[in-house]
Amino acid sequence: MASNYAGLLADKLESDGDKRQARMIRERLARAPAALASAQDAAHGFSFSNLPTDGESHLHTVDVSTPSLDKGSLLLPSAVENRIQEFLANIRRYDDLARVGAAMPSRLLAYGPPGTGKTKLARYIAGHLELPLLTVRCDTLVSSLLGQTSRNLRRVFEYSQQRPCVLFLDEFDALAGARGNERDVGELQRVVIALLQNIDAIPESTILVAATNHDQLLDPAIWRRFSFRIPMAEPDLALRRMLWKQYLEPFSAEQLDLDVLAQLSDGITGANIEQVCLDTKRGAVLSNASSVDENQLIRRLGLNLALTGGRVLSTVESEVRWLNGWAPKYFSLRTLGRLYDLSTRQITKILKEETSSGPQEHARATAVECEG
Structure with missing residues (x-):
């Protein structure tokens, strides 16, 4: 019965000059x-x-x-x-x-x-x-x-x-x-x-x-x-700033320098920013912190950039050397010691080893990039 009425409606629409609607109804009936x-x-x-x-x-x-x-x-x-x-x-x-x-x-x-x-x-x-x-x-x-x-x-x-x-x-x-x-x-x-x-x-x-x-x-x-x-391209500076603010919720972003985060995250996608924020928020909850640690956030960003670029950071020592070389302004000896629960002397020793261990790490990173 519904099909019969729909057919009559299509005929009426066509006779009134609305051929498009009539054709759509007949397509549905088919x-x-x-x-x-x-x-x-x-x-x-x-x-x-x-x-x-x-x-x-x-x-x-x-x-x-x-x-x-x-x-x-x-x-x-x-x-x-x-x-x-x-x-x-x-x-x-x-x-x-x-x-x-x-x-x-x-x-x-x-x-x-x-x-x-x-x-x-x-x-x-x-x-x-x-x-x-x-x-x-x-x-x-x-x-x-x-x-x-x-x-x-x-x-x-x-x-x-x-x-x-x-x-x-x-x-x-x-x-x-x-x-x-x-x-x-x-x-x-x-x-x-x-x-x-x-x-x-x-x-x-x-x-x-x-x-x-x-x-x-x-x-x-x-x-x-x-x-x-x-x-759909990688986000620009202004969009990266908005992404950091959105993905960090419900933690307040007022104490964080979103402009710095936007600049440091140049060249990565919104999915990368989201992943960094998720990892940081999870770490804050598991450590019973009421706010996000900016240094931890930038640390996770740096490690994400290294992973995206194909770098192999399989040890704490390699992470410390990478972060200090990537953003020395934000990863001083004291900051690195706090983040990795190491003394300043231990951090200094790790960084001094960079000359001998750096080429091997670079070679492994280059090999990964060539395979990609």
């Missing part, structure tokens, strides 16, 4: 059998018993979550924030924009280094729109069976259109890699073709978000399918 099967299990929302599965492993190919904005908003550079707000406005007022031919497909591609907030951005968008987030699991979506990956893709896209949601394709380069390179195989080319066809088949109002760390690997045809392309 998918009705799959949607009605799930509706028997879940009157509201998605049916978790009918999540799309891989035909080979029988594992789910999507995860469903309901992000919220309770933990604060995502901090982004001003230009990126403006572009995201434009994307959200395009979704919220899609029909108004469509009437004047100014609506763009609700598809966004975020790209940039790891740790710059691409996954958080997808959750941020879903939270702002108060929609469920469907995250595609590439580990189960990609199958070893010929043609199974393409079938899995089709099922995921069909499932995402049962009700309004944000479909999130993380690690997008695993599905949308450029065709034609010497190491390519026919099956990978078919997956890209299937992906392009599925994107083209969904209504322009369907919300699709994709993210990749390797935008240079994407097939050129993929870029044309996304009206909104967002570069």
Whole structure:
């Protein structure tokens, strides 16, 4: 009965000149059998018993979550924030924009280094729109069976259109890699073709978000399918200062020099800053401290920078030498002694050994960097 009434409504809209709305209703009716099967299990929302599965492993190919904005908003550079707000406005007022031919497909591609907030951005968008987030699991979506990956893709896209949601394709380069390179195989080319066809088949109002760390690997045809392309770069000085303040909560940041922290953390991502703050806050709680120790915070930042740069600091002595060489202004003999519970004489002895042990440490660090 509902299908019959929907068909009549589509006919009435078309006769009144609203062909776009009529077409959308008929597209929904074409998918009705799959949607009605799930509706028997879940009157509201998605049916978790009918999540799309891989035909080979029988594992789910999507995860469903309901992000919220309770933990604060995502901090982004001003230009990126403006572009995201434009994307959200395009979704919220899609029909108004469509009437004047100014609506763009609700598809966004975020790209940039790891740790710059691409996954958080997808959750941020879903939270702002108060929609469920469907995250595609590439580990189960990609199958070893010929043609199974393409079938899995089709099922995921069909499932995402049962009700309004944000479909999130993380690690997008695993599905949308450029065709034609010497190491390519026919099956990978078919997956890209299937992906392009599925994107083209969904209504322009369907919300699709994709993210990749390797935008240079994407097939050129993929870029044309996304009206909104967002570069996610490492945070600048002003943004790093805001990140330090946000991630240190609920500890007060008033006693800390956020400008110094922002300067010292040049070249690292927001994820690195978050990890340093989490480690520092955990240390403060375990030591029953009521505030964050600034020296401990900078120490953890220095060690994070060393790890990010591929340096091997496997002993206390190597940490002491690295910190003193990296930021001697903040790591005097007395400060290092307090942080590592060593005497000033012991710290002096460790630093004097730098000449003999430094080349070996540097060699190990260089070897790690070359392997990376």
